[in-house]
Amino acid sequence: MSNPDRHLEPESLEHLEENIDHTLGEEYEHVPVPAKARRSMFSVTMVWMGFPMIITGAMTGSILVLGMGFAAALKAMIIGNLIMLFYVGLLGQLGARKGLNFALLASIVFGRKGYIFASGLLSTLLLGWYAVQTGITGALVSSTYELNYVVMTVIAGVLYIGITFIGVRGLHIIGTISVPLFVILGLWVAGDAVATSGWDAVIAYPGNNGAATMSMGVGLTVVIALFIDAGTVTADFNRWAADEKSSWVATFSAFPFANLVAMLVGGVMTAALAVPDANPFGTDNMFGYMNAQQLTWLSALAFLFLYVNLGSVCAHCLYNAATGWSRILRSHMRLFAIILGVVGIIIAATNVWAFFIQWLSLLGILVPPIGAIILVDQYLLRKNSEIEADWRGTAFLAWGCGSLVAFIVEWYLPHLSTAISAGLVGGIAYYVLGSLMGNRTNA
Numbered sequence: 001m002s003n004p005d006r007h008l009e010p011e012s013l014e015h016l017e018e019n020i021d022h023t024l025g026e027e028y029e030h031v032p033v034p035a036k037a038r039r040s041m042f043s044v045t046m047v048w049m050g051f052p053m054i055i056t057g058a059m060t061g062s063i064l065v066l067g068m069g070f071a072a073a074l075k076a077m078i079i080g081n082l083i084m085l086f087y088v089g090l091l092g093q094l095g096a097r098k099g100l101n102f103a104l105l106a107s108i109v110f111g112r113k114g115y116i117f118a119s120g121l122l123s124t125l126l127l128g129w130y131a132v133q134t135g136i137t138g139a140l141v142s143s144t145y146e147l148n149y150v151v152m153t154v155i156a157g158v159l160y161i162g163i164t165f166i167g168v169r170g171l172h173i174i175g176t177i178s179v180p181l182f183v184i185l186g187l188w189v190a191g192d193a194v195a196t197s198g199w200d201a202v203i204a205y206p207g208n209n210g211a212a213t214m215s216m217g218v219g220l221t222v223v224i225a226l227f228i229d230a231g232t233v234t235a236d237f238n239r240w241a242a243d244e245k246s247s248w249v250a251t252f253s254a255f256p257f258a259n260l261v262a263m264l265v266g267g268v269m270t271a272a273l274a275v276p277d278a279n280p281f282g283t284d285n286m287f288g289y290m291n292a293q294q295l296t297w298l299s300a301l302a303f304l305f306l307y308v309n310l311g312s313v314c315a316h317c318l319y320n321a322a323t324g325w326s327r328i329l330r331s332h333m334r335l336f337a338i339i340l341g342v343v344g345i346i347i348a349a350t351n352v353w354a355f356f357i358q359w360l361s362l363l364g365i366l367v368p369p370i371g372a373i374i375l376v377d378q379y380l381l382r383k384n385s386e387i388e389a390d391w392r393g394t395a396f397l398a399w400g401c402g403s404l405v406a407f408i409v410e411w412y413l414p415h416l417s418t419a420i421s422a423g424l425v426g427g428i429a430y431y432v433l434g435s436l437m438g439n440r441t442n443a
Contacts, residue, residue, distance in 0.1 A: 020334060027167050027333045029326045032099030033239045041246040043172045047237050048254040050175020050312040052227055053182045055140075056133060057262030058269070058286055060226050065267040067214030069207040076216060077263045080223025081256035083420070088231040089251040090375050095235025096247035102233035102320075103327035106370075109377045111391040116328050118370050118399075123324030125229050125363060127340050128347070130317040134160060135348035137310045141303070144291050150349050156307060156314075157345035163315040164322065164337040168240055171316055178312040179258070181305050186265040189286050193272035205271035215415040224419040225364040227259065232371040233320050318344065364419035365410060369402030369426025376427045381434045394433040402426025 026037065064073035094105060102122070106115040138153030163170045194202060207213065214222075234251070241247040265286065290302035322336040329336075373395050378385070406422035 024165075024167055024334075025169055027323070028099075028239075029101070029323060029333050030104075030330070032104070034099070035242075037240075038099075038242040039168070039172070039240045041242065041249055044237065044241045044246055044250040045253045046175040046179065047168065047171045047240070047316075048175075048250040049258045050171070050178045051230065051258070051316045052254050052313075053179055053258035053262050054133075054309050054313045055262075055286055055306065056136060056310070056313065057226065057259055058186070058266030060222060061263030061266030061268075062270040062285065064214070064219055064222060064263065065205065065270045066208040068216075068219050070203055070205040070267060070271040072216065073219060073267055074264075076219035076223055077260055077267070078256065080220045081260050083220075083224060084227065084231055084255035084259070085252060087371060087375075087423070088227075088234045088255055089248055090379065091232065091371055092234040092238035092241075092247045092251050093244050094374070094378055095238035096241040096244050099239050100235055101239055101323055101327065102235045103324050105235050105374065107387045108385055109374050109392065110395045111389050112387050113390040114392055114396065117396075119324045120328055121366065122229055122233050122370070123321045123328070125367070126233070126317045126324075127321040127344055129229060130160070130314050130321060130341070131344040131347035133310050133314045133317065134344060135351060137306060137314075138348065139351075140285075140287050140306060144288065145303075149351075153348050154345055156310070157341060157348060159307065160311050160314040160318060161337060161341035163311055164318040164341065165334050167333070168237075168319070171237075171312075171319060174308065174312045174315055178309050182262070182265075182309055185290070185301075185305060186261065186286060189289050190265045190268040190272075193269045193289070197272045197274065201274070202268055202271040205274060217416040217418075217420075218414065220417040221361070221364045221419045223263070224368070224417070225361070227255070228363050228367045228371075228419060230316065230320060231255075232367055233324065236320050236323050237316075361410060361418065364417075365403055365406040365422055368406070368419050368423030369399045372402065372423040372427030373398050373430045376431050377434070380431060394430060394437065398426050398430035398433060401429040 028034075028037070061073070061077065064076060067073075068076060095101070098105065103115060103119040106118045109115075110118050134153055134157045137156040138149050141147055141152040141156075142149035163174050166173070238247045238250065241250060269286070269289065287302050287306050290305075291299050293299075318337055318341055319333070321340050322333045325331075325340065326333045326336045377395070402422045402425045405425040406418040409416050409421045410418045
C-alpha cells in the first residue's frame with residue numbers, strides 16, 4: 001500500500017523544490033551566481049529601475065515639499081540621490097564582482113556567524129517594508145473605492161508573494177511593466193496639476209501653510225532612508241549583473257533617475273495644487289488624483305496601476321527578506337517568500353503603514369553603518385578578503401558607534417541628518433579600529 005503522506009516527506013519536498021528551481025531558475029541563495037547564470041544589463045536595470053519608481057516615492061516627494069518648500073526639497077532630493085548612487089553603486093559593484101548576495105558578503109565582514117545579526121536585521125526590516133507597502137495598497141484602495149481594507153490588503157499581499165516566488169525573473173517582469181506605466185501616468189498627472197498654477201508657482205512654493213518646518217538634514221535623512229535598507233542589500237540584485245559596468249548602469253537607473261523622477265512627481269503635484277492640510281497618504285497623490293477626475297476608464301487604470309506599481313516594490317522587498325532568511329536558516333528563497341509573505345500580510349492588516357515616518361527614522365539610525373563598514377572593509381582595509389572568522393568584533397563595535405551617534409543626532413541635533421551621521425561615524429570608526437589593529441583579517 002502506498003503511503004498517503006509520502007508527499008510530506010523531506011525527500012519529496014526537496015525533490016519538489018528542485019523541480020521548481022529547474023522550471024523557474026536557481027536563485028543561488030548559498031553560493032555565488034556563476035557567470036553562465038548572469039543576466040543582461042537590461043534585465044538588471046529593469047530590476048533596479050522598477051524598485052524606486054513607485055507611488056511611495058511620490059508620497060515622499062510630497063512630504064519633502066510640504067515640509068521644506070519646493071526649492072529646498074529639490075536640493076535635498078538631488079543631494080540625497082547622489083549619495084545613494086555612490087553608496088549603492090559601490091556595494092553593488094562588490095556583488096557583481098564576487099557574485100555574492102548580501103548575506104554572503106556580510107559573512108566576510110561580520111564573520112561566518114556574526115553576519116546573522118546584520119543580515120537578519122536587514123531582512124526583517126525589509127519584511128516590515130513589505131508590510132508597510134502592502135498596507136498602503138490596501139489603504140488607498142479601501143479609502144477610494146470603499147472596499148474592505150483587510151480584504152484588499154490580503155489580495156495585494158498574495159499577488160505580491162506570487163511575483164516574488166518567480167524569483168529575479170519576476171522582478172524583471174514587474175519592473176518592465178511598472179516603469180513605463182509610472183513614467184506615462186506620472187508625467188501626465190504632474191503636467192495636469194501644473195497647468196492649474198504654472199511652473200513659477202511650483203518653484204516658489206514655500207511649504208505647507210507658507211512655512212518650511214523640515215530642516216535640510218531631516219530632508220536628506222528622509223531621501224536616503226527611503227531605500228537605505230534595500231540599497232545596503234543591493235548585492236542581492238547586482239550579483240546577477242554580467243560585469244561591474246552593468247552593475248553601475250543598473251544602480252544609476254535607480255539613483256538618481258527612478259527615485260528622483262518618483263519624488264519629483266509627488267513634489268510637483270503638491271506644490272502645484274497647494275492644497276491646505278495636504279495628505280500624501282489620503283487622496284493627494286497620483287492614485288487619488290486620477291480617481292478624482294471621475295472618469296471610469298481612468299479609475300480602472302488607476303486601480304491596475306496601483307497594484308502593479310506597489311507590487312514592484314513589495315516583491316523586491318520580499319525577495320530581499322526571503323533571500324536573507326533562507327541563507328540564515330539554510331533553506332530556499334521561494335519557501336521563505338511564502339512564509340514571510342504571509343507574516344507580512346498579517347502585519348499589514350494591523351495598519352502598520354501609518355508609522356511610515358517613524359519607520360524611515362529607524363532605518364536611518366540602524367542601517368547606514370552596516371553598508372559603510374562593508375565599503376571600508378572591502379575597498380580600504382581588506383581588499384579581496386574571504387570569510388576567515390566566526391565573529392569580527394571591530395565591525396560590531398563600529399556599527400554600535402555609528403548607530404549611537406545617529407540616535408544622539410536624532411534626539412539632540414534634529415536639524416542634522418541621522419542617516420549621514422550614522423554612515424560616516426560607522427565607517428570612520430571601523431577604519432580607525434582596523435588601522436589600530438594592524439588590519440588583521442580576523443580583527
